[in-house]
Amino acid sequence: MYSGKAVRLNALENGITELVLDLNGSSVNKLNQQTLMELEAVVERLHQPSNAVTGLLIRSAKPAFVVGADVTEFTGKFQQSDSELLTWVQSVHSLFCSIENLPFPTVSMINGLALGGGFELALCTDYRVMADSAKVGFPEVNLGICPGWGGTVRLSRLISIDTALTWLVTGKPQAANTALQLGVVDRIAPLETCRDSAISLLNDAGSNYQEKRLHKRAPVVKNTSWDNDFSAFVDSYSSKLDPNYPAATEIINTVKSHVSLPFEQALDTEAQAFVRLAKGDAAQALVGLFINEQQMKKAAKHWLKQAKPVAKGAVLGAGIMGGGVAYQSAVSGVPIVMKDIREDALTLGCDTAAHLLDKLVKKGRLAVQDKQHILDSITPTLHYEGFRDVDVVVEAVVENAQVKTSVLADVEAYIAPDAVLASNTSTISIDWLAQGLKRPEQFCGMHFFNPVHLMPLVEVIRGRHTNDQTITRTVAYAAAMGKLPIVVNDCPGFLVNRVLFPYFNGFNRLLAQGVDFERIDRVMEAFGWPMGPAYLADVIGLDTMVHADQVLQKGFPDRMTHDGEPVIEALLASGALGQKNGRGFYEYESGAGGGRNKTASSTVRHIINERLQASDEVSDEEIVDRLMIPLCTESIRCLEDGIVTSAAEVDMGLIAGLGFPRFRGGALRYVDSIGLQAFAKKIEKYHQHGALYHVTDGLRKRIESGSTYY
Ligand code: NAD
Structure with missing residues (x-):
């Protein structure tokens, strides 16, 4: 009946017609311009009485229904x-609406994910049959927007207000x-029988579907029970609302204001909310x-x-990082040998892994019988047996260049x-560590962040001699562990620490000027x-x-x-190590419920007062600028020096x-949002605070050419 690049229409038996979503050249269906255009053409055709369609x-x-816009x-x-x-x-x-008003019953067969616009499309049909393994939802809030194609309207008329808002x-x-x-779908079925089930619904629909339509579009009566449900939701959720992420608040207010309006007006209210959010900075950053x-x-x-592929890994060192790498590898299905020089370190590494697995079991995310299997895939050892068949070794011993070079040379044999041999060093140059190796081309950095199981980033650091196979294998190992790998070129601090420490440098300069650290933290x-x-x-x-x-x-x-001395x-010289020994800028004490209470340390105030170089009035805006300028400028330098190849990598690395902050989209997106010219002016304003407040040549060139980072 119709065959386009994204949509097909097939005639089935008894006048039933099938609209198949199948976007060419894509592994998933998305409601892109092409699909929407074809849907429009197809729906117009379906409205023609001459077609004699009955359902x-x-x-x-595709394996998913529609993943969204x-x-x-x-x-x-x-x-x-x-x-x-x-x-x-x-x-x-x-x-x-034109789909919703077709002159015959309609059904969506949700075979896999139906998200955002895909779920909105399914809500337009009279019936929904869902595969028992499928999922539906509205992830728009994560992009800083609200569903804009009728989702807030149709869902809030279909189910209770508190559940819809949730x-x-x-x-x-x-x-x-x-x-x-909840009645969001009419039937669920195993995937294999979903289509038959959907067709039988159409065959049996009679004229019931018309009643369903009336009910579905009818305004909700805001009675006492509605009010109670709404208030209960707002009370339970209000502490999670964050003004930096305005979408959730806008969704709550929008639904409240449109739920009892006539259907078309409600859609208009939603459309206006969508535009307001889409034009805001948070949505622009989150979409980016x-x-x-x-x-x-x-x-x-x-x-x-x-x-x-990496079939087996090894880690040297069973400390904070080594233990974390062993756990992450094992839980991701890659068996790993964990070597240390101390038996107690091995025991601690294994206990930590067991503890993390227990947490997963408790949350229902891991079957009890799988826990032992995962633990068994970590082989603790004091020797190098079992290293002959490993694909990647991650070195995570103490951050001492001499110890590392000797350990790396040992294991290479x-x-x-x-x-592949990879080091988890946070600071030591990969080229420097490669000097003592026989196969420096098979050596790179693999920089995990603490705690390994929670932090998504892994910097894969390419040294001067590192070859492509080494990089691909290390990236593959990081990805197999569920991490986001970013390939960066070797330099002091790599990407993340190189950008972070200028920020701390700015912090130290503010302290020397008498700005209180608690205030800086708050700002x-x-x-x-x-x-x-x-x-x-x-x-x-602090060490x-x-x-x-x-x-x-x-x-x-x-x-x-x-x-002067930072x-x-x-x-640190006074013996403070930070949270490790409970003493740092703050003093830490165990609080009720296992939490930690922190109070500002009087020792720090004393140390700061001794070092005061000035005592200036500094505004909150200046505090932000004085810290963010060095961080953003160093991010710009990393791009200019080719440490990474794109603004996207810089920003993802920092996030x-x-x-x-996600809603700011990363350092370079932040600079774009300020405007390059305006950012350069800010830098110049603070030039007296040292060379970190300096406009780079690359930034000047971009300003001259009128380009941005995105
Ligand atoms: P850690 O002190 O907790 O653990 C180091 C472990 O290495 C100890 O168990 C020690 O017994 C063991 N070890 C020492 N010599 C060894 C040898 N010859 N063979 C095998 N094991 C040996 O240290 P950590 O915090 O886990 O740091 C390890 C590495 O990870 C360092 O290079 C560090 O810079 C880096 N790193 C640390 C963090 C962090 O936040 N802790 C973050 C990223 C990277």
């Missing part, structure tokens, strides 16, 4: 004017059973981030295709000639960081901080040195490795 089945030819098209769309954007959203509303503001995909219990993430995953897939947390710099230093450990800072000062003496060094 419509909408299904997918095509987010890559959002970037261009969101640049349009408010009225253009509104017109676009309204045109999709009228298409979806689905909309958490963005979590929902299982088939839940959807059936989503695209970056896809780009990174694609890049990793590219490496993976060329890589020999025990591994297969084609095995930076309000800016969006999960913790301010003083607290972060305590979490990292680690000082060590890394010294490496960076040595690596970039033109800009990363300090005026406060963190003096603090996944440092917890850079």
Whole structure:
């Protein structure tokens, strides 16, 4: 009946017609411009009485039903004017209403994921049959927007207000059973029988579907029970609302205001909310981030295709990091040998893994019988037996260049000639460590972040001699462990620490000027960081901080040195290590319920007062600028120096490795949002604070050519 690039129409028996979504050249169906255009053409055709259609089945030819709108098209769309954007959203509303008003019963067969626009499309049909393994949901909130094609309207009229809002503001995909219990779908069935089940629904529909339509579009009566449900939801959720992520609040307010309006007006209310959110900074940053993430995953897939899979790993050192790597490898299905020189370290490494697995069992995410199997796949050892058949060895012994070179040279003699050797060093140059090796081309950095099981980033560091096979295999190992690998070129601090320490340098300069560290923490947390710099230093450990800072000062003496002794060094000299020994910028005590209470340390105040170089009035805005300028400028330098190849890698590295505020999209997106010219002006304003406040040549060139980082 119709065959396009994304949609087909097939006539089945008894006048039943099948609309098959099958986007050419894509592994998933997305509601991109092409698909929407074809849907429009097809729906117009279906409305013609001459077709003698008696029922419509909408299904997918891909493993997922529809994963949503095509987010890559959002970037261009969101640049349009408010009225253009509104017109676009309204045109999709009228298409979806036209599907909803077809003069015969309609059913969606949700065979796999139906997310965002895909779920909205399914909500337009009279019936929904869902495979028992499928999921539905509205993840839009994670992109800083709300569903814009009728999702908030149709869902809030279909199920109770508290449940609808929970689905909309958490963005979590929902299982088939839940959807059936709530009446979001009419039937669930094993995948193989879904299509028959959907067709039988159409055959049996009679005229019942018309009643369903009336009910579905009818405004909700806001009675006392509705009010109670709404208030209960708002009470339970309000502590999670964050003004930096305005979508959830906007969704709650929008649904509240449209739920009792006539259907078309409700759709308009939703469309306006969508435009408001889409034009906001958070949505622009979060959509950009989503695209970056896809780009990174694609890049990793590219490496993976060329890589020999990693069947067995090994880790040297069973400490904080080594133990974490062993756990992560084992839980991801790659058996691993864990070597240390101390029996007690091995025991601790294994106990930590067991403890983490227990947590998974408790949460219902791991079967009890699988726990032992995973633990058995970690082989603790004090010797090099079992190293002959490993594919990748991760060295995670103490951060001491001499110890590392000797350990690396030792292990090289025990591994297969084609095995990869990787170091988890945080600071030591990969080229330097490679000097004592016989096969430096098979050596690289593999920098995990602490705690390994929670932090998504792994920097894969390419040294001067590292060959491509080594990189692909290490990337493959990181990806097999569920991590986001970013390939970076060797330099002091690699990407993440090279960018972080200029930020701490700025922090130290503020302290020397008499700005209170608690205030700095508060200001930076309000800016969006999960913790301010003083607290972060305590979490990292003051010994680690000082060590890394010294490496960076040595690596970039033109800009990363300090005026006088930095406060963190003096603090370390006083015996404070941060959270490790309960003493740092804050003092830590175990609180009720297993938590830790922190109070500002009086020792620090004393140390700071001794070092005061000035006592200036500094505004909150200046605090942000004085810390963010060095961080952003160093990010720019990393790009200019070819440490990474794209702005997306810089930003993803900072978000996944440092917890850079997601709603700001990363350092380079942040610079773009300020405007390059305006950012350069800010830098110049603070030039008296040293060489970290300096406009780079590359930034000047971009300003001259009018380009941005994205
Ligand atoms: P750690 O002190 O907790 O563990 C080091 C382990 O190495 C100890 O168990 C020690 O017994 C063992 N060891 C020492 N010599 C050894 C040898 N010859 N063979 C085998 N094992 C040996 O240290 P960590 O915090 O796990 O750090 C390990 C590495 O990871 C360092 O290079 C560090 O810079 C890096 N790193 C640490 C973090 C962090 O936050 N802790 C983050 C990223 C990277």
